[in-house]
Amino acid sequence: MSQSDDVPLQVRGKDRSNQSSMSDGKSEQSNQELLVEEIPAHIQDLLPDLKNSPLEVALATDLHFSGNYGQDWLLATNDKIIAAQQNGLPEYQLQQIDLKQIDKVEILNLHGNNILKIRIANQGIELARFSKRQADKFNEARFKIEELIQTQKGEDQKIDTRPKNAGRKTRCEKCGKAIPHWSEICTACIDKGKTISRLLKYAVPHWKLLVGGLMMMLVLTSLGLTPPWINKMLMDEVLVPAHSAISLGQPVSENAGFLLLKYILWLFGITIITNAFGAIRSYIMSWAGQHITHDLRTETYSHLNTLSIDYYHKRDTGHIMARMTHDVERLQDFITHGIQSMLRSGIMVVGMSCILLWQNWRLTLLTMWTVPLLVALTIFIGKLYRRYHHIVWRRVEKISTILASTIPGVRVVKVFGREPDEIERFNLHSKHVLEGGLVVSKIGAFYHPTMGFLMGLGTTLVWWAGGRQILAGTMSIGDLTMFLSYMWQFIGPVQELSRLNERFIRAATSAERVFEILDTAPDIANKVDTTHLDEIEGEIEFKDVIFSYDGELNALDGVSFHVNPGEMIGLAGHSGAGKSTLINLITRFYDVNHGQVLLDGRDIRDISVESLRSHIGVVLQDPFLFNGSVAENISYSKPDALPHEIIAAAKAANAHDFIVQFSDGYDTVVGERGARVSGGERQRISIARAILKNPSILILDEATSSVDTETESKIQEALERLIQGRTVFAIAHRLSTLKYSNRLLILGHGKIEEFGTHNELLELDGVYAGLCKKQAELSQIRVI
Amino acid sequence: MDTINIEDELKFVDPQQIELKLNSFGDLELHLPDGTVHTPVVPARSFPLTDVTHYIAIQTDNKEREEICLIEDMEQLSGESRRVLEDALEKAYFMPVISRLQAINRRFGVTQWKVETDRGVIVFDLSSRSAISQFDGGRLLIKDIDGNRYEIPNYLQLDPKSIALIETQV
Ligand SMILES: Nc1ncnc2c1ncn2[C@@H]1O[C@H](COP(=O)(O)OP(=O)(O)O)[C@@H](O)[C@H]1O
Numbered sequence: 041m042s043q044s045d046d047v048p049l050q051v052r053g054k055d056r057s058n059q060s061s062m063s064d065g066k067s068e069q070s071n072q073e074l075l076v077e078e079i080p081a082h083i084q085d086l087l088p089d090l091k092n093s094p095l096e097v098a099l100a101t102d103l104h105f106s107g108n109y110g111q112d113w114l115l116a117t118n119d120k121i122i123a124a125q126q127n128g129l130p131e132y133q134l135q136q137i138d139l140k141q142i143d144k145v146e147i148l149n150l151h152g153n154n155i156l157k158i159r160i161a162n163q164g165i166e167l168a169r170f171s172k173r174q175a176d177k178f179n180e181a182r183f184k185i186e187e188l189i190q191t192q193k194g195e196d197q198k199i200d201t202r203p204k205n206a207g208r209k210t211r212c213e214k215c216g217k218a219i220p221h222w223s224e225i226c227t228a229c230i231d232k233g234k235t236i237s238r239l240l241k242y243a244v245p246h247w248k249l250l251v252g253g254l255m256m257m258l259v260l261t262s263l264g265l266t267p268p269w270i271n272k273m274l275m276d277e278v279l280v281p282a283h284s285a286i287s288l289g290q291p292v293s294e295n296a297g298f299l300l301l302k303y304i305l306w307l308f309g310i311t312i313i314t315n316a317f318g319a320i321r322s323y324i325m326s327w328a329g330q331h332i333t334h335d336l337r338t339e340t341y342s343h344l345n346t347l348s349i350d351y352y353h354k355r356d357t358g359h360i361m362a363r364m365t366h367d368v369e370r371l372q373d374f375i376t377h378g379i380q381s382m383l384r385s386g387i388m389v390v391g392m393s394c395i396l397l398w399q400n401w402r403l404t405l406l407t408m409w410t411v412p413l414l415v416a417l418t419i420f421i422g423k424l425y426r427r428y429h430h431i432v433w434r435r436v437e438k439i440s441t442i443l444a445s446t447i448p449g450v451r452v453v454k455v456f457g458r459e460p461d462e463i464e465r466f467n468l469h470s471k472h473v474l475e476g477g478l479v480v481s482k483i484g485a486f487y488h489p490t491m492g493f494l495m496g497l498g499t500t501l502v503w504w505a506g507g508r509q510i511l512a513g514t515m516s517i518g519d520l521t522m523f524l525s526y527m528w529q530f531i532g533p534v535q536e537l538s539r540l541n542e543r544f545i546r547a548a549t550s551a552e553r554v555f556e557i558l559d560t561a562p563d564i565a566n567k568v569d570t571t572h573l574d575e576i577e578g579e580i581e582f583k584d585v586i587f588s589y590d591g592e593l594n595a596l597d598g599v600s601f602h603v604n605p606g607e608m609i610g611l612a613g614h615s616g617a618g619k620s621t622l623i624n625l626i627t628r629f630y631d632v633n634h635g636q637v638l639l640d641g642r643d644i645r646d647i648s649v650e651s652l653r654s655h656i657g658v659v660l661q662d663p664f665l666f667n668g669s670v671a672e673n674i675s676y677s678k679p680d681a682l683p684h685e686i687i688a689a690a691k692a693a694n695a696h697d698f699i700v701q702f703s704d705g706y707d708t709v710v711g712e713r714g715a716r717v718s719g720g721e722r723q724r725i726s727i728a729r730a731i732l733k734n735p736s737i738l739i740l741d742e743a744t745s746s747v748d749t750e751t752e753s754k755i756q757e758a759l760e761r762l763i764q765g766r767t768v769f770a771i772a773h774r775l776s777t778l779k780y781s782n783r784l785l786i787l788g789h790g791k792i793e794e795f796g797t798h799n800e801l802l803e804l805d806g807v808y809a810g811l812c813k814k815q816a817e818l819s820q821i822r823v824i
Numbered sequence: 825m826d827t828i829n830i831e832d833e834l835k836f837v838d839p840q841q842i843e844l845k846l847n848s849f850g851d852l853e854l855h856l857p858d859g860t861v862h863t864p865v866v867p868a869r870s871f872p873l874t875d876v877t878h879y880i881a882i883q884t885d886n887k888e889r890e891e892i893c894l895i896e897d898m899e900q901l902s903g904e905s906r907r908v909l910e911d912a913l914e915k916a917y918f919m920p921v922i923s924r925l926q927a928i929n930r931r932f933g934v935t936q937w938k939v940e941t942d943r944g945v946i947v948f949d950l951s952s953r954s955a956i957s958q959f960d961g962g963r964l965l966i967k968d969i970d971g972n973r974y975e976i977p978n979y980l981q982l983d984p985k986s987i988a989l990i991e992t993q994v
């Protein structure tokens with residue numbers, strides 16, 4: 041097993057790096073490299089002489105057939121397949137099969153592992169077992185082997201219909217490292233320094249202010265270092281001589297009063313200056329910081345709006361929102377406070393060290409060793425503290441999750457009488473929080489006294505060593521007080537600096553997350569030379585369309601059909617058949633992997649996305665309304681619509697009558713996601729919205745499946761009027777909804793099963809006829 | 825009107841009466857008491873996490889995955905059928921059991937785990953915290969970035985170092 045963890049990783053690392061150079065044009069060449077890994081000597085020795093036929097495939101698995109981790113090998117030349125397996129035996133067993141014999145190569149897609157299996161005349165042989173990590177690699181190998189078999193048998197090569205991965209990548213193409221779920225790009229391949237310097241570019245427009253602010257900070261910080269120094273002068277030149285003179289019964293020197301006033305004025309002045317200018321400086325830096333983040337935020341938001349549906353599908357809404365709020369805020373904090381306090385702390389530490397060493401290097405060295413100790417302690421305990429704090433925080437979060445599910449679900453809880461169980465579950469988690477909280481308190485309770493003790497120890501040391509030097513006459517009382525005050529001031533900046541790295545990395549990460557959005561190219565990018573269509577006929581054609589969301593299963597698998605302008609097409613088929621997917625391709629929420637979608641004879645990728653969508657109106661099963669008035673929601677599709685247009689659209693959608701019954705009429709606010717209007721009403725408002733735009737292509741995706749029959753017939757009525765002169769795609773489960781369709785397209789598992797008029801399909805007596813019969817029976821039952 | 829007994833919906837078969845074997849292609853064949861033979865078929869656990877030997881569904885091996893029958897307790901199958909089914913299930917549900925954690929490295933939300941399992945040592949990556957599901961009794965189910973799954977029956981029974989490492993993650 042010793043080889044299991046290291047060796048395959050290296051091999052993987054290598055094949056990923058090859059993949060990065062791969063593009064469609066030269067995939068033949070690079071696939072080759074990808075599929076041939078370096079074979080270790082002990083396998084090489086087993087192999088027969090392969091001089092005449094070079095290896096086309098040589099891949100290591102990461103599992104033995106026994107299910108233990110380890111390498112078996114799958115090799116293929118242009119005339120045979122060789123599998124080297126170690127089935128719990130010390131020796132590898134070789135299996136050789138002529139390609140000519142092979143009827144089929146398949147990959148069994150199991151849970152947590154896959155198996156590559158071949159079928160020959162009367163036998164099935166499992167050749168390789170591997171974990172999901174190697175699924176892509178062996179998928180490629182399978183296609184390669186199929187290709188070799190076809191060549192060997194002298195058959196024509198079939199067109200490449202394999203699914204392509206349109207989904208999000210989980211591993212970096214360059215380094216093979218895992219990509220975090222919130223990211224699109226590999227965080228290992230980013231350069232921290234570059235990220236920060238890119239962030240600083242946003243500061244460039246405000247450079248004058250920033251430089252001014254920093255200069256002020258420099259001066260103010262230096263000034264802030266002087267009070268202990270003035271205290272010392274005050275002590276040594278005024279107070280101590282005066283005090284000793286008095287205790288000896290001598291007169292106090294004449295200009296002592298004047299000196300006292302002078303130093304006090306100094307101190308007073310410095311306090312005024314540092315605080316007054318400190319306020320100005322702080323405002324300047326905040327101003328710049330806030331402006332920088334404002335720029336960044338608006339740029340990011342407008343870029344977010346250009347990204348494809350797919351981008352949003354692949355991510356939690358919460359994560360995207362967190363970047364716009366949390367990460368941007370963290371950047372602002374870094375720019376306004378982080379950079380400044382780093383610089384200030386640096387200046388203070390260096391300045392104070394210089395003054396102290398210069399004044400009395402021996403005392404400095406003697407006493408200052410407590411400082412690193414203090415800092416080390418705070419870092420250590422701080423880490424511990426944060427870790428436990430985080431654990432508690434997560435436990436509290438779990439409580440919120442419980443609340444978030446049971447409070448909205450309170451009816452379900454009550455109906456099934458599960459209150460006692462829910463209370464018990466809550467108590468259990470609450471107890472976890474309690475236990476965690478106590479640990480945190482313990483650490484906190486230990487932390488502060490320890491800090492106090494170390495500080496006290498440091499001070500005592502200074503008193504002791506300083507006191508001895510004063511007794512020996514090598515040091516003044518002023519020096520001692522200055523030492524003590526610097527020592528107290530020293531801790532803060534040093535702690536600050538010890539967090540420098542962490543702060544820097546956090547800011548870089550946040551910046552990277554924000555930049556990641558900015559760097560994501562819109563998936564459905566307009567090609568450079570797209571045309572803008574002002575008018576369209578509405579003729580749609582699918583040519584041999586293949587599409588997959590995840591690269592594993594084809595949601596549409598070779599779909600071809602033609603729709604005339606103004607025709608209404610009813611789409612039916614079991615759920616998951618690919619009906620919505622077909623719609624997604626027409627609206628270009630996704631692009632096809634293979635084949636073409638044509639509008640008026642043009643590939644829709646040659647039409648600009650904006651103009652394409654301006655001709656399409658969509659009504660979905662669960663329509664989304666924004667929190668605004670009914671009128672605002674209807675006119676969302678046409679912001680400059682006049683009131684009478686809005687009313688006309690509402691009338692056409694059979695919505696006008698109920699809208700005017702609201703006490704606020706068209707000004708009724710629909711609530712978050714339209715929660716304050718009923719499902720059927722929401723549906724009709726969204727139909728009005730789609731129709732206001734007067735689209736040439738109308739798409740209804742199960743637009744009536746969530747409403748009652750009464751409402752449905754109202755919507756039906758509306759639709760009947762609306763389909764005139766438009767190309768319509770209507771998806772519905774109730775076939776009666778499709779009665780106005782010119783033709784019906786029946787999908788099943790991503791393929792077209794039937795396509796024709798109602799009568800044609802009935803005559804065909806296939807899937808559609810079956811569905812009709814079933815629904816007829818159902819409706820009879822209802823009548824009875 | 826008679827109430828419908830929902831248990832009638834179940835397609836239980838008497839485990840003694842059926843037979844499961846592999847045909848020469850290595851496909852699973854199901855012989856039912858009425859003499860019908862279904863092939864190829866695949867087994868599916870109803871409770872892959874909580875009960876691996878009960879309620880095993882036998883489905884057709886195609887896109888529809890229609891259930892042909894449900895085996896309440898696979899222990900009651902005849903010796904050969906049981907061995908064949910166990911074998912098929914072992915392949916169909918590959919989920920190593922983690923016995924010790926060697927290290928967890930964190931880097932921007934990705935955690936790389938190096939663990940010892942009953943199948944050997946392995947390194948895998950998790951892309952987010954949600955990859956770890958927690959069940960009662962300290963049971964953890966982990967799904968890595970590539971779709972492989974690992975199990976810890978009760979993490980509180982591992983060695984102290986492993987527990988400490990896990991506590992930082994769940
Ligand atoms: N965003 C998505 N990501 C991955 N798979 C998807 C996505 N949307 C749909 N699918 C899958 O694609 C197939 C077709 O789905 P869809 O077109 O929505 O079916 P329907 O005919 O019910 O509208 C289904 O297997 C579904 O699980």
Ligand SMILES: [Mg+2]
Binds near residue numbers: 619620621
């Ligand atoms: Mg759908």
